Amino acid sequence: PAPLAIVSAMQEELGALLALMPDGRRVRAAGRDFWCGHLHGQPVVAVLSRIGKVAAATTATVLAERFGVRAIVFTGVAGGLAPGVAVGDVVVAAGLLQHDLDASPIFPKYEVPLLGRARFDADGAIADALAGAAHALLREPAALLGAQAVAAFGLHAPRVHRGLVVSGDRFVSTAAESAALRHALPDALAVEMEGAAVAQVCHDYGLPFAAVRTISDRADDAAHADFTRFVAAVASRYSAGIAAAWLRS
Numbered sequence: 001p002a003p004l005a006i007v008s009a010m011q012e013e014l015g016a017l018l019a020l021m022p023d024g025r026r027v028r029a030a031g032r033d034f035w036c037g038h039l040h041g042q043p044v045v046a047v048l049s050r051i052g053k054v055a056a057a058t059t060a061t062v063l064a065e066r067f068g069v070r071a072i073v074f075t076g077v078a079g080g081l082a083p084g085v086a087v088g089d090v091v092v093a094a095g096l097l098q099h100d101l102d103a104s105p106i107f108p109k110y111e112v113p114l115l116g117r118a119r120f121d122a123d124g125a126i127a128d129a130l131a132g133a134a135h136a137l138l139r140e141p142a143a144l145l146g147a148q149a150v151a152a153f154g155l156h157a158p159r160v161h162r163g164l165v166v167s168g169d170r171f172v173s174t175a176a177e178s179a180a181l182r183h184a185l186p187d188a189l190a191v192e193m194e195g196a197a198v199a200q201v202c203h204d205y206g207l208p209f210a211a212v213r214t215i216s217d218r219a220d221d222a223a224h225a226d227f228t229r230f231v232a233a234v235a236s237r238y239s240a241g242i243a244a245a246w247l248r249s
């Protein structure tokens with residue numbers, strides 16, 4: 001069967017998953033390392049896209065053209081936007097849009113010009129399976145993350161959310177900017193820098209796409225410090241745990 005692709009932006013988000021793929025064979029393309037191997041018996045290509053929409057789109061295009069993947073799943077961290085979306089929670093994307101795309105008044109704000117849409121839906125079946133995997137893992141956060149991390153980050157009852165994720169080429173790191181995003185896009189749960197770009201490429205290729213993001217910060221004045229701490233300590237365990245539980249299911 002054609003492989004599944006698992007993509008993260010940063011090493012800190014994918015490292016623990018790569019460790020679960022000891023048979024991974026490295027293929028260099030477009031300046032990136034694509035790791036081709038197996039996870040729970042399923043053929044997988046795992047790759048670091050690097051950060052931002054263009055880096056993510058290049059990576060997705062190579063996965064479609066050169067590796068013939070059957071679906072792409074993006075995993076990593078995001079900033080929480082909606083009121084109940086806390087550090088340590090997991091957001092499974094139902095749909096994605098680019099919050100920094102605005103060709104108005106020629107096209108409606110956020111709409112991808114000439115594609116006639118702003119929002120790209122995630123694959124429902126994969127999103128269901130990712131949410132199920134996240135729910136199962138977060139019932140016992142200490143088993144996934146370690147007691148020390150649970151205490152340090154106050155991750156006692158992390159929640160799984162499902163809804164809109166927005167992407168843009170900005171690390172949102174002020175309360176004013178996240179408030180503006182909340183006002184402009186009231187149903188947005190979380191903000192990151194890659195998902196909607198991969199979703200657009202997958203739309204063009206007719207490939208199923210899904211994204212699961214752990215909240216590392218609240219996209220506010222403390223975002224930079226929170227993000228750095230969270231990414232170093234636990235992000236990779238979330239990604240690997242959720243992806244592995246998903247592929248087992």
Ligand code: ADE
Nearest residue numbers: 077078079171172192219
């Ligand atoms: N990824 C994680 N936190 C983020 C933030 N605050 N803005 C954009 N991308 C992020």
